[in-house]
Amino acid sequence: MTTLPEANAKFAVDLFKVLATEHQCDNLVFSPVNLTAGLGLLAYASGCEQADQIEKVLHWDEVKECDKPRSRSLGHSTTRLRRAQEKVETCPRPRPRPEPTKPEATCPRPRPRPEPTKPEPTCPRPRPRPEPTRPEPTCPKPRPRPEPEQPKPCDKRRVIHRPAPCPEPEPEPRCPRRDVPCYECEEPEGIHTAFSKILATLNEPSSNYTLSFANKLYGNKDIAFIQKFLYCALKLYLTEVENADLHNAPEEVRRLINLWVEVQTHGKIKDLLPKDSFDCLAQLLLVNALYFKGQWEVKFDKELTEEAPFYPHHADEKECHSVQLMHRKGVYNAGTIDLCNVQVQVVEIPYKNNELTFVLLLPVDCNAEALEQLEDGLSHEHLLDLSCHLKAIEVDLAIPKFSSEKSIEANEYLNLPDLTDHEKADFSGATTTEGVALTQLVHDAAIEIDEEGGEEPEPVPCPKDRRPRREPVEIRADHPFLYYIVHNCTQSIIALGRFAKPE
Numbered sequence: 184m185t186t187l188p189e190a191n192a193k194f195a196v197d198l199f200k201v202l203a204t205e206h207q208c209d210n211l212v213f214s215p216v217n218l219t220a221g222l223g224l225l226a227y228a229s230g231c232e233q234a235d236q237i238e239k240v241l242h243w244d245e246v247k248e249c250d251k252p253r254s255r256s257l258g259h260s261t262t263r264l265r266r267a268q269e270k271v272e273t274c275p276r277p278r279p280r281p282e283p284t285k286p287e288a289t290c291p292r293p294r295p296r297p298e299p300t301k302p303e304p305t306c307p308r309p310r311p312r313p314e315p316t317r318p319e320p321t322c323p324k325p326r327p328r329p330e331p332e333q334p335k336p337c338d339k340r341r342v343i344h345r346p347a348p349c350p351e352p353e354p355e356p357r358c359p360r361r362d363v364p365c366y367e368c369e370e371p372e373g374i375h376t377a378f379s380k381i382l383a384t385l386n387e388p389s390s391n392y393t394l395s396f397a398n399k400l401y402g403n404k405d406i407a408f409i410q411k412f413l414y415c416a417l418k419l420y421l422t423e424v425e426n427a428d429l430h431n432a433p434e435e436v437r438r439l440i441n442l443w444v445e446v447q448t449h450g451k452i453k454d455l456l457p458k459d460s461f462d463c464l465a466q467l468l469l470v471n472a473l474y475f476k477g478q479w480e481v482k483f484d485k486e487l488t489e490e491a492p493f494y495p496h497h498a499d500e501k502e503c504h505s506v507q508l509m510h511r512k513g514v515y516n517a518g519t520i521d522l523c524n525v526q527v528q529v530v531e532i533p534y535k536n537n538e539l540t541f542v543l544l545l546p547v548d549c550n551a552e553a554l555e556q557l558e559d560g561l562s563h564e565h566l567l568d569l570s571c572h573l574k575a576i577e578v579d580l581a582i583p584k585f586s587s588e589k590s591i592e593a594n595e596y597l598n599l600p601d602l603t604d605h606e607k608a609d610f611s612g613a614t615t616t617e618g619v620a621l622t623q624l625v626h627d628a629a630i631e632i633d634e635e636g637g638e639e640p641e642p643v644p645c646p647k648d649r650r651p652r653r654e655p656v657e658i659r660a661d662h663p664f665l666y667y668i669v670h671n672c673t674q675s676i677i678a679l680g681r682f683a684k685p686e
């Protein structure tokens with residue numbers, strides 16, 4: 184059985200190998216979790232056959248514990264029936280239970296008690312009970328019966344999540360993001376609902392890192408989107424759907440999209456769509472961008488950052504490049520292990536509160552063959568289970584200070600040709616307009632790695648030990664390496680990339 188984090192890691196490795204082959208000797212970075220969100224939205228918008236194709240690429244077809252999204256109506260009915268039957272079967276019988284020899288048998292009911300001749304010391308009278316000083320655990324409280332007064336505040340809190348209190352839409356709403364009714368998008372056990380919980384967790388604000396998503400689906404103004412899809416795209420995938428004049432004003436729309444992405448990513452991703460990136464025949468355009476910058480659990484000392492040589496694997500470049508190399512000595516989960524028949528130094532660098540972790544994969548041999556062999560043999564287990572092979576050791580760490588950004592047309596690297604075929608594309612889950620196909624799925628990821636982080640902890644005095652102290656293990660990333668950033672709570676791969684040379 185495959186779990187959802189495992190399926191997402193498999194997709195990350197699959198796409199990385201394709202991108203690594205197409206972009207050899209170049210810096211590379213993309214966000215598997217955000218691209219999964221974009222493809223998940225397209226799967227939700229698709230008909231059954233097309234949705235199955237997308238789910239196969241995402242390895243969601245291997246997630247057995249989740250129901251198929253297209254069977255949610257039937258599954259919802261059967262689940263409700265099953266739960267109702269379970270309630271009837273497990274409901275305690277009212278007749279046999281009043282007679283067990285339990286504390287209730289020694290305590291007379293509140294009715295006959297007004298005239299007792301022998302007051303029970305262990306059972307206070309029902310009247311003085313409102314202000315008891317010693318609540319008897321063996322005697323049931325007579326007051327818990329008026330339960331209708333307590334659910335009122337609970338209902339007010341729950342009502343926010345129920346469809347009933349949602350505002351009614353206008354007869355002809357102009358803005359699809361507002362004034363839309365609430366819908367049941369999917370069963371609670373569905374795959375889209377399960378992934379939406381991951382996205383909701385990642386979107387929670389944090390003072391320890393900046394993680395910004397910029398996801399939006401643009402459709403030409405003649406495309407009639409289904410109201411339920413507008414609601415569920417925002418609820419499940421936090422993605423707005425907007426109509427734009429892609430046919431008559433493509434350059435104006437392109438400028439507005441670039442400006443919106445720049446604002447959402449705090450000015451870090453600019454000019455996402457280059458000039459003439461799509462023509463007047465565009466129909467659906469999915470923008471999928473992410474920016475990340477975190478603070479280390481223990482910061483790097485800026486005074487120790489130095490200009491140092493970096494040795495790329497370019498066959499046509501004999502001279503080395505220079506890079507800002509950050510230094511720190513400390514205890515990290517690290518080790519030298521055999522990955523894909525390559526000796527690799529692995530170190531986990533935690534971010535603040537251990538919410539995220541930066542994992543460095545540095546081949547011991549500084550040559551292109553070792554890195555290519557590592558990339559070819561990389562698997563999802565390496566992304567999720569490396570910690571089992573590491574131990575806490577003292578490390579003399581040196582890694583580059585760098586920023587990396589990469590923009591790709593993801594639809595060109597995925598084996599999903601039907602999405603862009605006007606005759607085969609099926610987006611019947613999103614629109615009633617026929618012949619609608621995807622024009623582009625533009626993905627961009629930008630990350631920043633610098634010294635910022637928590638304060639340096641006070642030095643702990645070493646215990647007296649007769650044995651000589653071991654020298655720290657040196658991990659010096661002065662040649663190309665792989666890396667990924669994982670969200671520890673959800674096991675989501677925020678970014679996966681290769682650092683090949685300074686930019």
